[in-house]
Every structure is written in C-alpha cells, then in structure tokens.
Amino acid sequence: MKSILKAAAFGIAALGLTVGAASAQGVLQKVKERGQVICGTGLGIAGFGMPDEKGVWKGIDIDYCRAIAAAILNDPMKVKTVSLTAKDRFTALQSGEIDVLIRTTTWTMSRDTSLGLNFAGINYYDGQGFMVRKSMNIKSALELNGASVCTQQGTTTELNLADYFRANKMKYEVVAFVTNDETIKAYEAGRCDVFTTDASGLFAERLKFAKPDDHMILPEIISKEPLAASVRHGDDQWFDLVKWVHYAMLNAEELGVTQANVDQMLKSDNPEIKRLLGTEGKFGEMIGVSNDWVVRIVKNVGNYGEVFERNVGMGSPLKIERGKNNLWTKGGLQYAPPIR
Amino acid sequence: MTTEADRGAPRVSPLYDPKVRGIAYQVVLALVIVFVVYEAATNAIENLRAAKIASGFGFWTVEAGFDINQKLIPFSSTGGSTYGDAFLVGLLNTLIVAAFGIVLATILGFVIGIARLSKNWIIAKLSMVYVEVIRNTPLLLQLLFWYNAVLKPLPDPRNSVSLFGAIFLNNRGVVMPTPIAGPNFDWTWIATLVAIVVWIVLSYVARKQQAATGKRFPANLIGFALFIFLPLIAFWAAGGPLTFEYPKQSRFNLTGGMQIYPEFVALLLGLTIYTAAFIAENVRAGILAVSKGQSEAAHALGLSNGQTLRLIVVPQAMRVIIPPLTSQYLNLTKNSSLAVAIGYPDLVQVFTGTVLNQTGQAVEVIAITMLVYLTISLTTSFFMNIYNSRMALVER
Numbered sequence: 047m048k049s050i051l052k053a054a055a056f057g058i059a060a061l062g063l064t065v066g067a068a069s070a071q072g073v074l075q076k077v078k079e080r081g082q083v084i085c086g087t088g089l090g091i092a093g094f095g096m097p098d099e100k101g102v103w104k105g106i107d108i109d110y111c112r113a114i115a116a117a118i119l120n121d122p123m124k125v126k127t128v129s130l131t132a133k134d135r136f137t138a139l140q141s142g143e144i145d146v147l148i149r150t151t152t153w154t155m156s157r158d159t160s161l162g163l164n165f166a167g168i169n170y171y172d173g174q175g176f177m178v179r180k181s182m183n184i185k186s187a188l189e190l191n192g193a194s195v196c197t198q199q200g201t202t203t204e205l206n207l208a209d210y211f212r213a214n215k216m217k218y219e220v221v222a223f224v225t226n227d228e229t230i231k232a233y234e235a236g237r238c239d240v241f242t243t244d245a246s247g248l249f250a251e252r253l254k255f256a257k258p259d260d261h262m263i264l265p266e267i268i269s270k271e272p273l274a275a276s277v278r279h280g281d282d283q284w285f286d287l288v289k290w291v292h293y294a295m296l297n298a299e300e301l302g303v304t305q306a307n308v309d310q311m312l313k314s315d316n317p318e319i320k321r322l323l324g325t326e327g328k329f330g331e332m333i334g335v336s337n338d339w340v341v342r343i344v345k346n347v348g349n350y351g352e353v354f355e356r357n358v359g360m361g362s363p364l365k366i367e368r369g370k371n372n373l374w375t376k377g378g379l380q381y382a383p384p385i386r
Numbered sequence: 387m388t389t390e391a392d393r394g395a396p397r398v399s400p401l402y403d404p405k406v407r408g409i410a411y412q413v414v415l416a417l418v419i420v421f422v423v424y425e426a427a428t429n430a431i432e433n434l435r436a437a438k439i440a441s442g443f444g445f446w447t448v449e450a451g452f453d454i455n456q457k458l459i460p461f462s463s464t465g466g467s468t469y470g471d472a473f474l475v476g477l478l479n480t481l482i483v484a485a486f487g488i489v490l491a492t493i494l495g496f497v498i499g500i501a502r503l504s505k506n507w508i509i510a511k512l513s514m515v516y517v518e519v520i521r522n523t524p525l526l527l528q529l530l531f532w533y534n535a536v537l538k539p540l541p542d543p544r545n546s547v548s549l550f551g552a553i554f555l556n557n558r559g560v561v562m563p564t565p566i567a568g569p570n571f572d573w574t575w576i577a578t579l580v581a582i583v584v585w586i587v588l589s590y591v592a593r594k595q596q597a598a599t600g601k602r603f604p605a606n607l608i609g610f611a612l613f614i615f616l617p618l619i620a621f622w623a624a625g626g627p628l629t630f631e632y633p634k635q636s637r638f639n640l641t642g643g644m645q646i647y648p649e650f651v652a653l654l655l656g657l658t659i660y661t662a663a664f665i666a667e668n669v670r671a672g673i674l675a676v677s678k679g680q681s682e683a684a685h686a687l688g689l690s691n692g693q694t695l696r697l698i699v700v701p702q703a704m705r706v707i708i709p710p711l712t713s714q715y716l717n718l719t720k721n722s723s724l725a726v727a728i729g730y731p732d733l734v735q736v737f738t739g740t741v742l743n744q745t746g747q748a749v750e751v752i753a754i755t756m757l758v759y760l761t762i763s764l765t766t767s768f769f770m771n772i773y774n775s776r777m778a779l780v781e782r
C-alpha cells in the first residue's frame with residue numbers, strides 16, 4: 047500500500063511540475079534554442095500528414111509546420127513530428143510534449159475554452175461526410191436508418207454522428223476505434239455499413255482501399271469542421287507567430303508571390319508586397335523572427351495555394367477542388383488580415 | 387531468565403530504542419508522503435487553472451452527446467445520458483468481459499494443465515504446443531487475430547447464418563430472440579432460489595453426517611437435480627409465461643432481439659485463450675508439487691483414481707495453484723483494457739478515450755480509472771485470499 051501511495055505521489059508531483067514548467071519559458075525561445083519545431087501530427091492521412099516512401103512527412107498540415115520552422119530557423123526540415131491518435135492529441139499539447147498541434151483538428155468552442163488551447167490559422171475548411179458501398183444502392187444519408195457506422199473515437203465526428211441521427215430520428219449502431227486504420231479495416235471487413243469522418247479524410251482514405259470504386263461518398267455534409275492549428279493557452283507570442291505564418295501564406299497567394307517568383311518580387315514597388323517580404327517595415331521583429339520571414343516561408347514551402355495544390359489539390363492523388371478553401375477574392379473563405 | 391528489559395534499563399535514551407525509532411521513521415515517512423501528495427495536488431490544480439484547463443468533477447453530470455453500442459444499462463445521446471453514465475457503461479463492459487474471461491480461462495486452463503500431464507503422448511504434446519505458442523506471442527496480436535478471425539468468415543447481415551430460424555450469425559455478431567417474461571414468471575425465480583437453498587442445506591447435512599457416521603449421501607446429485615427440475619416444474623405450472631421477441635431483417639441489420647457483438651466475442655476469446663495458457667502452467671506446477679507418494683498411499687488405501695485426484699491431489703495442489711491464479715485473474719482484468727485495439731467499449735476505451743478527449747480532463751479521468759482498476763484488483767485479491775486461507779494447510 048505504501049509503495050502505491052509513494053508512486054501515486056511521485057506521479058502527481060511529476061504531473062504538477064510538467065504542467066507548471068510548460069508555461070515558464072516562451073515556446074519561441076525554446077524552439078530557437080532547440081533548433082527544432084515539434085509538431086503534433088496524425089498517424090498518417092494522405093494529403094494532410096503522411097510519410098512518403100523515403101520516410102519524409104508530407105501534407106498540408108506538415109507544410110504548415112515546415113513554414114513555422116522556415117520562418118524561425120530558415121530551414122523547413124528542422125521539424126520533429128510526433129504522431130498522435132485523435133484521443134491523445136490534446137493531452138500531448140497540454141503537457142508540453144509538442145509545440146503546436148496541426149492534425150486535422152476542428153476548432154470548437156469547448157476545445158478553445160476548456161482545454162487550455164488557442165486555435166490559430168484555419169488551414170482547411172472541412173465538413174463531415176459519409177462513405178458507403180455502392181452495392182448498397184444508397185443515395186442519401188437520410189436512408190441510413192438502422193445502419194452500423196464505423197468511426198474514430200475522441201473526435202467531433204463521434205458527436206456529429208449522434209447529433210445527425212438524433213435530429214433525423216434515425217437509429218444507428220456506432221463502432222468506435224482509436225485509429226483511422228482500425229476504423230477503415232473494420233469498415234472494409236464489413237463490420238459497418240458506413241464509414242464517417244471529415245470529407246477530406248474520406249477522399250484520402252478511399253485511396254487506400256483495394257477497390258476504391260466500390261465505395262461512394264454521400265452528398266450530405268453534416269457539420270462544420272474548420273481544421274486549424276492549436277497552441278497552449280497563455281503564450282501569446284507563440285500564438286501570434288503560428289497565426290501569422292498562416293496569414294502570411296494566404297497574403298502571399300493573394301499578392302501573387304510564389305515559390306518561383308519570390309526573388310523577383312523582392313524588387314517589387316507594391317507597398318503591400320514590400321511589407322509582406324520585409325523590404326519595408328519591421329513586421330518580422332513584431333513576432334520575434336527576422337524581417338524576411340515571409341521570404342523564407344515562401345521560398346522553402348510556398349504560398350497557401352501552392353501548398354494546397356501540391357498536397358490535396360489537382361497536383362495530388364486526392365484531386366480536391368479549392369471550393370471553400372479558395373481565397374475570399376475567388377469566392378472562398380480563406381481571408382487573411384492585412385500585414386500593416 | 388532475565389533480560390535487559392526485565393532488569394529495567396531506564397538509562398537507555400528512547401532515542402536509541404529501536405522500537406521508538408522505527409515508529410518515528412514511519413511517522414516521518416507518512417508525513418512526508420501526505421505533504422508530497424498535498425503539494426502535488428494543489429500545485430496541479432493551481433497549474434491547471436493557470437493554463438485555463440477545466441478541472442474538477444463537474445463534467446460527471448454533463449450530457450455526453452455520443453453513443454456506445456454495447457451497453458448493459460440504458461445509454462443514448464438522445465436520452466441525455468451523461469459522462470457519468472458513460473463511465474458506468476464502460477465499467478460494466480469491463481466487468482462482464484473480465485468475469486466471463488475468468489470463468490472460461492479457469493476451466494480451459496485446468497483442462498490444458500491436466501492434459502499436459504496426460505500419459506497420452508499426443509494430448510500432452512498438443513497441450514505443450516498450445517501453452518508455448520500462446521504464452522510467447524503478444525496478446526495484442528492475438529486479439530487482432532481473433533477479431534479478424536471472427537469478422538472475416540462471417541456473412542453480412544443480409545445473408546446471416548440462421549440456427550432454427552431464431553438465432554442469427556453474421557459479421558455484426560450473434561442476434562438472438564429476446565425473452566420476455568410473462569406475469570407469473572417470478573415463480574420460476576422463486577423455485578430456483580428454493581432449489582439453491584435446499585442444495586446448500588443438503589450438502590451441509592451430508593458433510594455433518596459423513597463426519598459423524600462415515601456414511602456418504604449423494605447431496606450434490608440431489609441438489610443438482612432439484613436445481614434443474616424445480617424451476618422447470620414451476621415454469622410449467624405457471625403456464626409457461628415466456629414469450630420471445632424475434633429479430634427481424636431490415637435494410638442494414640437485424641433489428642429486435644439481443645445482440646452479442648463481435649468485439650466482445652473476440653476480446654473474450656483472446657483473453658480466455660491467452661490467460662488459460664498461464665493458468666495451465668500453474669495447474670501443472672501445482673499438481674507436480676504433490677509428491678507421488680501421496681497418490682500411491684491413496685491407492686494403497688483403496689481410493690479410486692478419481693477419488694485420489696479429487697480428495698488427495700487437488701486439495702494439496704490448490705495450495706500451490708491459488709496464489710499465482712490470483713495474479714492471472716488480475717492480469718486478465720487489466721489486459722481487458724487492450725479492448726481499445728478492437729473497438730470494444732470497455733472502461734479504458736470509453737472513459738479514458740472518448741470522455742477524456744471530449745472533456746479534456748486528463749488528470750481527473752486517469753485518476754478515477756486508476757482507482758477503479760485498483761479497487762477491482764484489491765477486491766479480487768481479497769476474495770482469493772479468503773479462498774486461499776481456507777485451502778491452506780491447517781498446521782497442527
């Protein structure tokens with residue numbers, strides 16, 4: 047009994063200490079000293095965060111992380127990824143194991159307020175969808191009464207699913223797994239009639255199937271899933287930096303600054319471009335990095351549009367339309383406050 | 387004979403009295419522990435507050451908003467079930483799989499353990515292979531294997547295998563008719579209860595009689611017969627007050643009826659088969675620990691093989707078997723938390739998975755979960771210790 051008490055005491059003490067230590071020194075300072083940004087990512091989802099054949103992580107979420115590293119350290123490869131399941135991701139961030147969580151994570155009010163997190167930079171506007179076998183002859187999600195649904199636990203998906211069936215007075219059976227892979231395997235083995243997750247996830251996972259064409263995605267999108275980066279509450283400097291890296295990439299796209307032309311753009315007379323690229327003003331210093339931070343980001347990673355196309359858009363196997371993720375000037379929702 | 391103490395050695399300062407010193411050390415240690423725990427807890431609360439992370443147990447009564455498929459008590463997002471309800475659902479799912487697992491693993495373990503000592507070469511070697519293969523591969527792997535082995539070969543619900551047109555087997559599990567008790571069904575329960583009481587009394591009387599007169603009386607046989615037939619008679623006399631709700635085919639699944647989920651079956655199979663291998667080794671060791679002379683002496687006294695095993699070998703072997711058996715039971719219960727890998731909604735899956743994630747209150751949720759496992763383990767140990775002390779050698 048005594049040894050149990052002792053162990054418990056040390057456990058709690060260790061926990062108390064780490065929670066305390068996490069806020070003692072600014073994350074930016076730590077990243078500079080460490081020479082590395084530690085990003086929380088998933089276990090592997092095409093287009094968002096997955097290692098390629100050589101083991102290099104690729105994806106829109108990973109590129110956001112690389113852009114942060116580029117802005118601070120001028121090297122997009124100075125990134126360490128920590129793979130997290132949906133249910134463990136917030137604990138990893140709270141405890142200081144990672145600097146920033148960029149893992150197809152939906153910004154919700156409860157996560158923002160009661161988990162001790164701050165959300166920055168919505169890098170993908172998504173919504174939840176359903177996938178079924180074509181052979182079932184289903185045209186609409188409203189026909190799913192009585193179905194078995196496979197999903198991942200610890201997600202907004204689990205909750206939206208309950209809401210949707212409740213609102214439409216339909217019954218269902220839920221089978222919840224820890225990882226996406228387990229969920230997919232169970233769906234493929236016939237354990238479920240339906241697989242549900244963010245629509246982007248449906249597209250990405252369908253590529254993994256032996257016969258992708260046997261499956262279809264139903265037209266209904268049942269929720270709002272603004273996927274964003276998140277940091278610990280209370281470190282405003284770091285929060286600002288993560289937020290503005292995303293905005294910088296959006297502004298770069300809006301102003302036509304690309305990976306290819308960024309060097310010429312340095313000579314531009316356009317005052318907006320001058321402020322963006324640091325040839326005028328001291329905007330980099332305001333967030334604790336050098337003034338050519340956006341040059342570093344765009345040169346190493348690209349602007350938002352380039353990152354989108356390369357990872358999930360037409361330049362990728364996913365072939366997702368820009369849609370809601372287009373710039374506001376082109377009918378989408380991506381809108382960055384100005385750099386001034 | 388006189389000792390130091392008898393002569394009274396008041397000059398020895400209590401500072402040097404080992405007894406006093408011992409107590410003082412204990413008190414100091416206890417104080418340090420209390421202090422550390424208190425400091426850690428207040429520090430953690432303070433830090434959580436500073437980090438704007440919700441703390442406290444207020445989440446217990448908040449609506450959960452998600453659903454769970456296997457539930458022994460009503461739980462639904464529609465009915466406004468809370469995180470506290472989710473905890474109970476998970477806890478009951480853990481307990482039920484552990485309880486079934488313990489019973490089945492014990493039976494299988496004893497069979498394999500005895501088979502390993504069989505004089506039949508094939509049976510002995512087969513048991514050995516079983517034990518070695520199962521003990522030396524990770525349980526997680528076995529669980530995944532069983533889950534796939536259960537799911538893969540079964541047909542989808544539209545092509546269920548049906549037994550007697552009432553029980554259906556498909557890759558969503560086993561669906562059986564739900565029995566619905568009629569108004570006079572209580573008599574059957576009462577008859578069952580009466581039979582059990584009579585059985586206990588009978589065996590008590592029989593033991594007394596054998597001790598007094600040496601005459602044996604088949605109390606267990608009679609008790610068992612009563613246990614089977616008395617309820618049947620009561621049921622028949624009450625006019626068979628039982629109806630069934632049969633499962634019906636709908637577009638996706640069979641609806642109505644009781645369902646046993648494939649996740650439960652896979653987990654139970656995995657835990658049973660894995661733990662049985664360890665129990666088998668305990669049983670073998672226990673039996674080998676009883677010296678050969680014991681059975682020879684029993685045979686010399688004219689006891690049959692069965693009697694020798696039942697009256698001489700097993701009671702002595704049990705003394706060796708029970709303590710490690712207890713740890714196997716504890717292992718099985720704790721291993722049931724590997725359920726997460728195959729989507730079985732046990733305590734860990736539901737509570738430290740979904741509830742922890744939705745509420746974000748890691749400290750509270752993990753603390754409660756640890757406390758639950760500790761309680762389950764200590765309770766199991768407690769009962770096994772009682773059983774053990776009853777089986778233990780009575781020193782004369």
Ligand SMILES: N[C@@H](CCC(=O)N[C@@H](CS)C(=O)NCC(=O)O)C(=O)O
Pocket residue numbers: 087088089090091132149150151152198200201202203225226227243244246247248271273
């Ligand atoms: N957006 C939802 C779901 C997030 C989620 O876990 N999505 C899955 C499927 S799209 C995923 O990204 N998994 C990443 C991985 O397992 O690597 C949330 O934040 O709760």
